[in-house]
Amino acid sequence: MSIRNCQKQNCKNENGNCLLHGADDLPVQCVGQWVEDNYFFLEKYLNASCEARRRFADKNNAVFIDLFAGPGKCIIKNEKREIDSGGILAFKRDEAPFNEYFYFDINSDNTKALEKRINSKSNCNLRCGDSNSLIDDLVKTLLQKPYRYHFAFIDPFGTEGLKFETLRNLAKLQRMDILLHFPIGAIKRNLETWRKSKNTILDDFLGTDEWRKRINGLTSDKIFKVLIDVFAEQLKSIGYPDDGLRMVSSDRDIYAGLPTVPVKNTKEVELYVLILASKHSLAQKIWNSVIKIDPQGQKELF
Numbered sequence: 001m002s003i004r005n006c007q008k009q010n011c012k013n014e015n016g017n018c019l020l021h022g023a024d025d026l027p028v029q030c031v032g033q034w035v036e037d038n039y040f041f042l043e044k045y046l047n048a049s050c051e052a053r054r055r056f057a058d059k060n061n062a063v064f065i066d067l068f069a070g071p072g073k074c075i076i077k078n079e080k081r082e083i084d085s086g087g088i089l090a091f092k093r094d095e096a097p098f099n100e101y102f103y104f105d106i107n108s109d110n111t112k113a114l115e116k117r118i119n120s121k122s123n124c125n126l127r128c129g130d131s132n133s134l135i136d137d138l139v140k141t142l143l144q145k146p147y148r149y150h151f152a153f154i155d156p157f158g159t160e161g162l163k164f165e166t167l168r169n170l171a172k173l174q175r176m177d178i179l180l181h182f183p184i185g186a187i188k189r190n191l192e193t194w195r196k197s198k199n200t201i202l203d204d205f206l207g208t209d210e211w212r213k214r215i216n217g218l219t220s221d222k223i224f225k226v227l228i229d230v231f232a233e234q235l236k237s238i239g240y241p242d243d244g245l246r247m248v249s250s251d252r253d254i255y256a257g258l259p260t261v262p263v264k265n266t267k268e269v270e271l272y273v274l275i276l277a278s279k280h281s282l283a284q285k286i287w288n289s290v291i292k293i294d295p296q297g298q299k300e301l302f
């Protein structure tokens with residue numbers, strides 16, 4: 001089958017997959033062109049950190065984890081183009097490739113499609129289920145070889161996908177770099193409801209209810225900076241030191257230069273902030289250099 005042009009309105013099912021399959025007759029996620037910015041930064045980081053990773057990869061000790069893996073391919077809306085997912089891009093590294101891969105997704109069509117696309121390679125472990133539940137077993141397995149290097153790509157649709165407890169679990173590993181989407185847009189749409197109740201999705205995502213007090217009386221332009229601060233403090237509490245954390249957003253303007261900006265045809269706008277959390281300042285140094293240039297080649301975007 002050749003690549004089709006997805007121009008349909010409302011073509012996604014509840015999992016974000018296009019109702020029609022991709023050129024290889026497997027499920028594809030239907031996305032806006034913005035998704036490529038996300039992969040741009042992922043790939044750039046994986047390339048830039050290749051020498052640091054090689055020290056581990058050469059000894060069979062580099063592990064890639066994708067907690068929200070999707071089916072492995074996306075079709076770009078209105079562009080007659082299909083592209084690899086983040087997890088597949090990581091899988092296709094020529095330089096210092098990872099030695100073992102863990103891919104999780106809650107949707108069995110996605111894990112089956114991904115398995116076919118990576119050709120059922122023996123160093124790839126695929127599981128269908130809620131990553132927040134699967135994480136216990138994964139971390140137990142990984143802790144059997146605690147000396148390995150791990151890179152986790154965490155790309156949920158919104159706040160409801162990820163619980164902070166999952167990050168707390170991952171953080172038990174000494175070498176655990178995390179590239180995470182902080183879903184500003186989803187938070188923005190639901191904040192008023194969440195701030196009036198208790199035990200909300202946002203409490204689970206941030207792992208604390210502290211945020212309610214902290215945003216009290218703030219204007220909306222300040223709120224998101226505070227939410228990200230709360231998240232950074234939470235990361236510190238599970239072992240990510242100051243010099244291993246750096247937010248992509250700037251103090252001046254939370255929306256300045258976001259690397260991933262999903263735009264939909266409706267009035268709904270979803271915005272993500274991409275965060276790299278590492279326990280090692282070298283990773284952060286590399287990340288800082290990576291985010292200085294945006295996908296259009298412009299400097300100092302952030």
Ligand SMILES: C[S@@+](CC[C@H](N)C(=O)[O-])C[C@H]1O[C@@H](n2cnc3c(N)ncnc32)[C@H](O)[C@@H]1O
Pocket residue numbers: 015016029067068069070071072073074084085086087104105106107110129130131132155156157161162
């Ligand atoms: C934004 S998409 C992932 C895109 C993918 N990382 C890529 O690069 O194309 C989010 C994925 O998370 C899956 N998902 C949603 N909730 C989940 C959960 N609790 N645990 C695991 N997967 C989940 C969805 O089925 C969907 O495939």
